[in-house]
Amino acid sequence: MSGGIAARIDPGLCAPGLIPYPADRFIRFSGVFHFMTMSFEGRVAIVTGAGGGLGRAYALELAKRGARVVVNDLGGARDGTGHSDAALKVVAEIEAAGGEAMSDGGSVTDYGHMVRMVETAKARWGGVHILINNAGVLRDKSFAKMEMEDFRFVLDVHLIGSANCTKAVWDTMRDQAYGRILMTSSSTGLYGNFGQANYGAAKLGLAGFAKTLALEGQKYNIHVNSIAPTAATRMTQDIFPPALLEKFRPDLVAPAALFLVSDEAPINAIIGAGAGVFQAAYVTLTRGVALDQPTPEAVAAHWTEIASRDGEIVPQSGAEQAMTIMQRLQGV
Ligand code: NAI
Numbered sequence: 001m002s003g004g005i006a007a008r009i010d011p012g013l014c015a016p017g018l019i020p021y022p023a024d025r026f027i028r029f030s031g032v033f034h035f036m037t038m039s040f041e042g043r044v045a046i047v048t049g050a051g052g053g054l055g056r057a058y059a060l061e062l063a064k065r066g067a068r069v070v071v072n073d074l075g076g077a078r079d080g081t082g083h084s085d086a087a088l089k090v091v092a093e094i095e096a097a098g099g100e101a102m103s104d105g106g107s108v109t110d111y112g113h114m115v116r117m118v119e120t121a122k123a124r125w126g127g128v129h130i131l132i133n134n135a136g137v138l139r140d141k142s143f144a145k146m147e148m149e150d151f152r153f154v155l156d157v158h159l160i161g162s163a164n165c166t167k168a169v170w171d172t173m174r175d176q177a178y179g180r181i182l183m184t185s186s187s188t189g190l191y192g193n194f195g196q197a198n199y200g201a202a203k204l205g206l207a208g209f210a211k212t213l214a215l216e217g218q219k220y221n222i223h224v225n226s227i228a229p230t231a232a233t234r235m236t237q238d239i240f241p242p243a244l245l246e247k248f249r250p251d252l253v254a255p256a257a258l259f260l261v262s263d264e265a266p267i268n269a270i271i272g273a274g275a276g277v278f279q280a281a282y283v284t285l286t287r288g289v290a291l292d293q294p295t296p297e298a299v300a301a302h303w304t305e306i307a308s309r310d311g312e313i314v315p316q317s318g319a320e321q322a323m324t325i326m327q328r329l330q331g332v
Contacts, residue, residue: 038065038258038259038262038264039065039066040062040065040066040067040130040258040262041065041066041067042066043062043066043067043068043129043130044067044068044069044070044121044122044125044126044127044128044129044130045059045062045067045068045069045070045128045129045130045131045132045261046069046070046072046117046118046121046128046130046131046132046165046169047059047062047069047070047071047072047132047134048072048073048108048131048132048133048134048135048161048162048165049072049073049074049108049134049135049136050069050071050072050073050087050090050132050134051071051073051074051075051084051086051087051089051090052073052086052090052233052234053231053233053234053235053250054134054184054229054231054233054250054253054254054257055071055073055132055134055135056071056090056093056250057231057249057250057251057253057254058132058134058254058257058258059071059090059094059101060090060093060094060097060251060254061251061254061257061258062130062258062261063094063097063099063100063101064097064099065258067130068099068100068101068102068125069094069099069100069101069102070101070102070103070104070117070120070121070128071087071090071091071094071101071102071103071104072087072103072104072105072106072108072117072135073086073087073090073103073104073105073135074105074106074107074108074135075087075105076137078137078138078234078235079137079138079139080137080139080153080157083105085103085105087103087104087105088103088105090103091103102120102121102124104117104120107157107161108133108135108157108161108162108164108165109156109157109160109161109164110164111164111167111168114164114165114167114168115168117168118168118169118172122172127172127176128169128172128173129173129176129178129179129180130179130180130181130182130261131165131166131169131179131180131181131182132181132182132184132257132261133161133162133165133166133181133182133183133184133206134182134184135157135158135161136157136158136184136235137153137154137157137158138154138196138199138235139153139154139198139199140195140196140199141195142194142195142197143197146197146198150198151197151198151201153198154198154199154202155198155201155202155205157202158184158199158202158203158205158206159202159205159206159209162183162184162206162209163209166181166209166213169181170222173217173220173222174220174222177220177221178221178222179217179220179221179222179223180222180223180260180261180262180265181210181213181217181222181223181224181225181261182224182225182226182227182257182260182261183206183207183209183210183224183225183226183227184203184206184226184227184229185203185204185206185207185210185226185227185228185270186199186200186203186228186229187228187230187272188200188203189201189202189203189204189205189206189207189228190203190204190207190228190270190281203228206226207226207270207283210224210225210226210268210270211268211283214267214268215268215317217267218267223260223265223266223267224267224268225260225265225266225267225268225269225270225271226269226270226271227253227256227257227260227270227271227272227273228270228271228272228273228281229250229253229256229257229272229273229274230248230253230272230273230274230275231248231249231250231252231253231274232244232245232247232248232249232250233250236248247275248274248275249275252273252274252275252276253273253274255273255278256271256273256278257273259271268316270282282314283314283315284309284312284313284314285312285313285314285315285321285324286306286307286308286309286310286311286312287308287310287311287312287324287328288306288324288328289302289305289306289328290328290329290331
């Protein structure tokens with residue numbers, strides 16, 4: 001892993017032992033420094049939808065770095081129908097590599113099951129520190145052709161499913177005064193995509209869910225963030241040409257996911273990640289104008305000024321927008 005953390009330690013050959021990082025913690029290393037400084041030793045992580053694609057890549061990397069991982073996956077088809085033992089296979093992979101994991105074949109849409117999954121992990125490993133809400137399905141169609149059942153189903157898996165899992169771990173994380181939660185948003189939610197009205201609604205809903213939980217969790221040391229991945233998985237199998245499959249490997253998204261559930265995780269960030277490129281996405285607010293005569297005609301006449309991005313900000317809470325309105329009224 002490159003970046004801020006590794007940059008503080010000189011790479012190369014060193015004497016085996018313990019080195020302090022940061023001041024009050026230590027990294028165990030074997031003599032050759034491989035930029036593997038981000039440890040998840042002692043952490044218990046739940047990754048939903050980890051039977052394949054991105055979730056599998058996150059689960060493997062977390063386990064490789066010392067986390068005990070609950071691999072949740074219903075194992076259905078891309079549209080959410082059916083069931084398989086996909087989670088068991090990833091657990092076997094983790095164990096074969098010397099890691100620790102348990103499988104859970106339940107659906108994230110079943111709140112009672114998610115509560116039991118968390119209880120099982122706590123009983124076996126003593127806590128739950130990390131939740132990656134990753135499970136997802138697709139039922140793409142233009143809105144004109146979309147049945148409301150497909151709209152509801154996609155929201156149920158992505159949005160309600162993530163709320164179910166988050167609710168199931170929330171009190172545990174509060175009691176522990178430690179938690180890291182990652183929501184899986186999408187470029188479709190942030191920016192829109194033809195034929196994905198249901199998916200886009202769910203995915204921006206998740207970013208909004210994360211923003212409020214980030215505020216509520218902060219004082220309990222629960223950091224909540226979002227990721228908008230781009231990877232060649234079965235979900236995107238119709239989009240990526242064969243030549244790009246290797247470039248957009250799911251494991252190239254995992255570094256962002258792991259950073260966002262690490263001790264060093266920021267709060268309230270949205271990272272776009274794909275093919276080793278990492279970006280930050282923001283919800284911004286322009287300065288706007290205070291209109292003496294607030295009529296529809298006046299809004300139309302001032303639209304260019306209202307939409308101007310000069311001096312735009314990134315509010316850290318909804319209340320901040322109300323504060324900027326007060327400032328405009330006071331002529332600031
Ligand atoms: P994937 O289809 O390989 O993985 C999704 C997994 O979720 C599957 O293994 C599936 O069995 C599981 N799942 C579905 N419904 C479930 C349920 N009710 N309970 C438990 N597990 C369930 O697809 P991929 O690409 O790995 O997607 C992972 C996440 O990333 C999804 O939330 C997806 O929307 C999101 N995403 C992916 C992008 C990409 O480029 N691959 C782009 C933007 C977002």
